[in-house]
Amino acid sequence: MMRVAVIGGEGIGPEVTAQASRVLAWFSERRRLPVEVAEAEFGLDAYRRTGKVIPPETRAAIEGADAILFGATGGPETAEVPPEARREGSLLKLRRSLDLYANLRPIVTDPALYDSAPLKERVLTGVDFVIVRELSSGIYFGEPRGIETRPDGSRRGFNTNSYTTEEVRRVARFAFELARSRRGRLCSVDKANVMEASVLWREEVIALHAEEFPDVELSHMYVDNAAMQIVRAPGQFDVMVTDNIFGDILSDCAAMAAGSLGMLPSASLGPADEQGRRTALYEPVHGSAPDIAGRGIANPLGSILSVAMMLRLTLGRPDDAILLERAVGDALAHGARTADIAEPGCAPVSTAAMGDAVLASLDRL
Amino acid sequence: MMRVAVIGGEGIGPEVTAQASRVLAWFSERRRLPVEVAEAEFGLDAYRRTGKVIPPETRAAIEGADAILFGATGGPETAEVPPEARREGSLLKLRRSLDLYANLRPIVTDPALYDSAPLKERVLTGVDFVIVRELSSGIYFGEPRGIETRPDGSRRGFNTNSYTTEEVRRVARFAFELARSRRGRLCSVDKANVMEASVLWREEVIALHAEEFPDVELSHMYVDNAAMQIVRAPGQFDVMVTDNIFGDILSDCAAMAAGSLGMLPSASLGPADEQGRRTALYEPVHGSAPDIAGRGIANPLGSILSVAMMLRLTLGRPDDAILLERAVGDALAHGARTADIAEPGCAPVSTAAMGDAVLASLDRL
Numbered sequence: 001m002m003r004v005a006v007i008g009g010e011g012i013g014p015e016v017t018a019q020a021s022r023v024l025a026w027f028s029e030r031r032r033l034p035v036e037v038a039e040a041e042f043g044l045d046a047y048r049r050t051g052k053v054i055p056p057e058t059r060a061a062i063e064g065a066d067a068i069l070f071g072a073t074g075g076p077e078t079a080e081v082p083p084e085a086r087r088e089g090s091l092l093k094l095r096r097s098l099d100l101y102a103n104l105r106p107i108v109t110d111p112a113l114y115d116s117a118p119l120k121e122r123v124l125t126g127v128d129f130v131i132v133r134e135l136s137s138g139i140y141f142g143e144p145r146g147i148e149t150r151p152d153g154s155r156r157g158f159n160t161n162s163y164t165t166e167e168v169r170r171v172a173r174f175a176f177e178l179a180r181s182r183r184g185r186l187c188s189v190d191k192a193n194v195m196e197a198s199v200l201w202r203e204e205v206i207a208l209h210a211e212e213f214p215d216v217e218l219s220h221m222y223v224d225n226a227a228m229q230i231v232r233a234p235g236q237f238d239v240m241v242t243d244n245i246f247g248d249i250l251s252d253c254a255a256m257a258a259g260s261l262g263m264l265p266s267a268s269l270g271p272a273d274e275q276g277r278r279t280a281l282y283e284p285v286h287g288s289a290p291d292i293a294g295r296g297i298a299n300p301l302g303s304i305l306s307v308a309m310m311l312r313l314t315l316g317r318p319d320d321a322i323l324l325e326r327a328v329g330d331a332l333a334h335g336a337r338t339a340d341i342a343e344p345g346c347a348p349v350s351t352a353a354m355g356d357a358v359l360a361s362l363d364r365l
Numbered sequence: 366m367m368r369v370a371v372i373g374g375e376g377i378g379p380e381v382t383a384q385a386s387r388v389l390a391w392f393s394e395r396r397r398l399p400v401e402v403a404e405a406e407f408g409l410d411a412y413r414r415t416g417k418v419i420p421p422e423t424r425a426a427i428e429g430a431d432a433i434l435f436g437a438t439g440g441p442e443t444a445e446v447p448p449e450a451r452r453e454g455s456l457l458k459l460r461r462s463l464d465l466y467a468n469l470r471p472i473v474t475d476p477a478l479y480d481s482a483p484l485k486e487r488v489l490t491g492v493d494f495v496i497v498r499e500l501s502s503g504i505y506f507g508e509p510r511g512i513e514t515r516p517d518g519s520r521r522g523f524n525t526n527s528y529t530t531e532e533v534r535r536v537a538r539f540a541f542e543l544a545r546s547r548r549g550r551l552c553s554v555d556k557a558n559v560m561e562a563s564v565l566w567r568e569e570v571i572a573l574h575a576e577e578f579p580d581v582e583l584s585h586m587y588v589d590n591a592a593m594q595i596v597r598a599p600g601q602f603d604v605m606v607t608d609n610i611f612g613d614i615l616s617d618c619a620a621m622a623a624g625s626l627g628m629l630p631s632a633s634l635g636p637a638d639e640q641g642r643r644t645a646l647y648e649p650v651h652g653s654a655p656d657i658a659g660r661g662i663a664n665p666l667g668s669i670l671s672v673a674m675m676l677r678l679t680l681g682r683p684d685d686a687i688l689l690e691r692a693v694g695d696a697l698a699h700g701a702r703t704a705d706i707a708e709p710g711c712a713p714v715s716t717a718a719m720g721d722a723v724l725a726s727l728d729r730l
């Protein structure tokens with residue numbers, strides 16, 4: 001029996017996660033997927049009830065889980081949650097404490113959206129690549145950091161971008177292996193013409209390539225050029241590996257190639273144990289979207305497709321992952337569109353109706 | 366008499382700059398623009414002749430100039446130029462030594478390209494915004510930086526992102542003033558949810574707004590969201606201000622909205638003296654493009670439009686700047702297209718022919 005901790009979180013998180021949970025239940029019932037689901041509280045509501053953004057029960061659920069399905073966190077920082085409590089319970093801290101160093105963000109465009117106004121100006125055919133973002137190091141976590149006040153009263157804010165041999169190699173190894181299982185091409189993105197942290201990054205990637213992955217075709221790109229190429233011709237990429245902050249920016253940049261940020265799933269993986277199992281957190285790429293929270297109009301496909309990643313990467317069910325991805329394509333082909341991807345003049349469906357559409361497609365396929 | 370130092374540099378730099386020089390000469394002859402042009406050497410050729418990437422004559426020309434028109438630098442690092450000589454003569458060092466802290470990158474889409482295949486999927490109507498990129502601080506220059514080897518033989522590469530009150534305020538002041546002269550809206554882009562350097566950035570922008578620019582409409586955006594919004598709906602922006610590395614990435618991301626990186630000009634400005642004059646370097650946003658260098662096919666419009674920025678910002682000729690921008694639009698409307706913006710099946714024009722087309726339009730208008 002595999003244990004999945006389901007944490008809706010804040011903003012639209014609970015709404016989209018509810019649909020993903022229905023999908024997970026479908027696989028448990030119809031495909032005898034041996035999963036045990038435990039829902040856990042996170043965020044403002046948890047803080048109101050317990051004084052903690054991540055209460056002890058939630059920590060326990062996370063620690064006992066084989067996989068976490070996460071919704072979203074953040075939004076207007078209410079005076080209610082003091083900054084320290086927020087920091088203590090931040091997604092960043094969670095990622096770091098679980099050592100989730102490899103963040104996978106697949107960018108795949110659905111054929112049903114190619115000719116779909118208003119997306120047809122944006123959605124490019126034949127895009128299918130994965131950004132592997134280093135998630136537990138870099139400028140997000142480097143020390144020293146802070147804000148200092150100088151004798152003249154002026155201030156200085158500073159952060160450290162830092163990468164070690166080991167930090168680069170483990171995420172690069174992950175990306176090389178992924179590339180080997182796909183079309184065999186890896187593009188490493190850095191800013192080695194400006195930063196020593198990137199020089200080290202590039203040197204370690206090159207060394208690892210020579211030592212362990214000579215069969216993978218490796219290329220390098222500066223981050224500014226990569227941002228442009230992702231917009232101009234995303235079809236050229238197979239697997240891209242990059243650091244924490246570049247991965248953050250580039251994946252949002254790439255989101256538009258898929259039509260909407262709402263479509264995109266992600267997986268964040270930790271180190272493998274002796275049995276090859278990894279701590280894993282699955283979540284849509286989008287955030288808490290406070291402007292539309294509670295209205296039942298958010299796109300649940302990013303969360304639902306995160307379940308497909310879970311089926312593939314944690315639950316050992318690659319065929320079910322493919323089935324679910326096909327069901328999402330089928331629902332789109334049958335015209336289901338939430339507001340973010342709806343054609344002008346066509347009434348969009350609700351979050352729950354998109355969930356219904358995917359379940360109907362699963363029944364049908 | 367104003368002095369302009371013209372430095373073609375490397376790769377396609379000399380080719381595109383030659384066309385921009387012809388345009389400058391046109392204004393000098395036909396519009397009695399009082400400029401004195403001095404060409405200066407920079408890069409590999411200079412190194413071959415003098416042993417320096419920036420020879421003393423070039424330094425003298427730069428120091429004596431009211432404006433610099435720069436082409437491009439970089440490309441395959443030939444073993445011929447040793448890394449120290451390269452660093453000594455790098456564009457980064459030049460920007461820093463001239464204290465060019467405000468880098469303006471306007472993104473304007475030309476109506477003639479809206480319906481122009483293969484661009485019509487990319488070029489969005491009504492885009493007209495300016496990215497003001499901080500250019501002389503941040504992670505490009507912060508100390509400490511380096512690569513260290515640890516006792517176990519592994520290494521660590523590190524850089525410092527650092528911003529002071531003064532560094533933020535001077536570029537923000539520039540951006541607020543620019544916004545005031547345009548549609549009155551400024552969007553400041555940072556990653557204040559992750560970096561203290563960005564927290565300081567945001568706080569200083571907010572304080573300056575309250576103190577000096579309450580009439581400007583100020584908003585804030587995280588850099589990942591900004592990358593997405595620039596692709597999704599660039600028409601929403603008027604002026605954007607951001608740090609050095611974010612500005613680097615976002616401006617390349619935005620380039621596609623204009624159809625091609627080859628179309629985009631830039632101005633890099635230093636502090637104003639008592640007469641309000643600023644050291645200024647004008648250059649296309651594109652790089653040296655070694656793959657097409659020497660073939661006479663590069664798009665010179667980025668360089669030519671940089672001359673328009675020079676007319677406006679250094680030479681005190683706003684009417685001539687508008688005339689030149691109109692001439693570029695007119696040349697495009699008459700069908701002139703270099704390879705980067707050509708329709709499939711239509712023969713593109715050469716770099717020189719695009720220069721001819723702009724000069725013909727100038728004669729006509």
Ligand SMILES: CC(C)[C@H](C(=O)O)[C@@H](O)C(=O)O
Pocket residue numbers: 074092248558559589
């Ligand atoms: C909320 C924020 C800290 C986070 C990040 O930058 O990692 C988010 O943008 C993401 O990409 O998951």
Ligand SMILES: CC(C)[C@H](C(=O)O)[C@@H](O)C(=O)O
Pocket residue numbers: 193194224439457613
């Ligand atoms: C060449 C490189 C150092 C430079 C930069 O990053 O500033 C370039 O990309 C630019 O944008 O002018």
